Amino acid sequence: MSSIPKTGDFLGHPKGLFLLFGTEMWERFSYYGMRAILVLYLVDLVERGGLGFTRGDALSLYGTFTMLVYLTPLIGGWLADNVLGQRKSIIIGGLLMALGQFTLGTPHEFVAGFEIEMFYAGLALLICGNGLFKPNISTMVGDLYKDGDHRRDGAFTIFYMGINLGAAIAPIVVGTIAEKVAWQYGFVAAGVGMIISVIMIYTLGNKYLGNIGVVPAAVVSKANSKSDKKEPLTKEERDRIKVIFIMSAFTIIFWAGFEQAGGLMNIFANDYTDRMIGAFEVPASWFQSVNAIFIVMFAPIIATIWVKMGPNEPTSPVKFAFGMFFLAIGFLFMIGATMQQGGDVTVKTSMSWLIFAYLFHTLGELCLSPIGLSMVSKLAPMRLASMLMGIWFLFTAMANKVAAFVGSFIGEGADSVDNAMAIFAGIAITATVSGIVLYLISGKLVDWMHGAEGNTEHTEEENLEEELEITATR
Structure with a gap:
């Protein structure tokens, strides 16, 4: 059973809500910043730091990437529910995504001859990390409130604003760095956002979230289950x-x-x-x-x-x-x-x-x-x-x-x-x-x-x- 820490309120809500707000905001900053420049980076000329893909190949790869971004949360959600717990899944997923961004941001001269291999490795890390991160953080918001607490409603509005704030500022910040300086620096900037997200949840999680998201949901569900009998539809x-x-x-x-x-x-x-x-x-x-x-x-x-x-x-x-x-x-x-x-x-x-x-x-x-x-x-x-x-x-x-x-x-x-x-x-x-x-x-x-x-x-x-x-x- 989740224990809600008594750390006081901010703007009428548990301070843990604003920790989750910031964690998700910086993760969305990282993802949407990378998403904004990915296709542009793929189709740009090699001599300008891009990969020189044709438009068709770039869009095909982009579609495969975003498809897997929506598929891997099925696996990540199962792992969180049955093995890792939500908090550990978020931290591991965040670190994998940060590593993926930094892999994409590796200057081509450091990996001469292996640029494509490093690029695919970066995407793979992002896909795996997203699978662990995406399905878990939103569900922790509701756990901050006891049943019947009317503040739960406003909490999701605040959390929703964090998501869209990160999604709004990311293309402006990351895109400017990528297009005006270098593509690789754009990916690095997105990676920095992800690191901030992980640091926030890792260092402040115990204080403001207590044991919320620590115990896998399947363990709790099994303890509360009264019957294993399966009824027909x-x-x-x-x-x-x-x-x-x-x-x-x-x-x-x-x-x-x-x-x-x-x-x-x-x-x-x-x-x-x-x-x-x-x-x-x-x-x-x-x-x-x-x-x-x-x-x-x-x-x-x-x-x-x-x-x-x-x-x-x-x-x-x-x-x-x-x-x-x-x-x-x-x-x-x-x-x-x-x-x-x-x-x-x-x-x-x-x-x-x-x-x-x-x-x-x-x-x-x-x-x-x-x-x-x-x-x-x-x-x-x-x-x-x-x-x-x-x-x-x-x-x-x-x-x-x-x-x-x-x-x-x-x-x-x-x-x-x-x-x-x-x-x-x-x-x-x-x-x-x-x-x-x-x-x-x-x-x-x-x-x-x-x-x-x-x-x-x-x-x-x-x-x-x-x-x-x-x-x-x-």
Whole structure:
């Protein structure tokens, strides 16, 4: 059983919350900083410190990397629950990620002839470390509060802000260092962020978290278990599982479009966007901060709108449909950007196209992401909850690989602008059709939920926090 330390409060919350806030903020700084420059580093010329990949190869590798980033938490979560405990998993995972960043940041002259091998070694360390870190820290937030403590709601809002603060500042800091100084220094900067995260949880964990996250969850669960008997699934449970699989399948389309942000749209920002403001050239990686900034701005607004709608609040499938429509609108702006080029790769487009695209993609994310995991937690039978949550992340992993496959069709040379337009149009059409289908079948999906949709009574504050809490898992 977790022991909550009595170290006093800060801003009305246990000080341990702000330790977890800082730990996660610096980890997100590290990850999103690396993510912002990865594709740009891959496609840059070798003589400028890059690896000289083609766009297609770079986007394919990026997709494989992000796919594994979503797959390894399944293994890391199991290890934390059954062997290591959450705290030890976070520390080990953080050290592996820091080592991975520093491996990527090794100057090429120090590893002459083995640059590619060192690069893949760095990615492997990041993937393994992320698997241990990602699934564990968010769950520790709730353990800081006893059952019935109303402060738990506000805690996830604060934690959510830490995630997005790290995601917002990372591309600006890391991207500036990488693009203005050297790519390797950018990775080193991301590694420093990860080291800060590990130092915080290692040195302050016992003081502010007590024994929270020390004992593996399976040990606690086994001690509390009263029966090992496995009951067969009921018809209601089977219907709810069908809903999870159907909704998860649709998320492949959404995330395959949304995740163009770190790949194809990152390349578009670098190669085809006029980034000059007076005499200053905005680094392409800075655009990776736009989504996180918009989330901080609009997440409380969107969540509040849902809550204020009360009984008229759209169902989860309808919200998913809205997310698809917003994604499609975002890509209409990217189509506008390619039309401005008129097929000429030498023409630079306005930055506003990208900014508006990211705005509508963020609105789509806020219609889909905050309720997706919540939906799984409501519909999954308790004895299958972990497995079905893993299935949800499995579909997200598949989407990242699909995103890279689609983006890789941009190709090289004179046809790349026309190819980009075809990609953006194809995603917009697919998202629109998917949204329409989701809307049409939403009634049947709600029937299969058997009352799980909106069958509990909470205060407005609790409903609002449910939205923000799940968004914090981004």
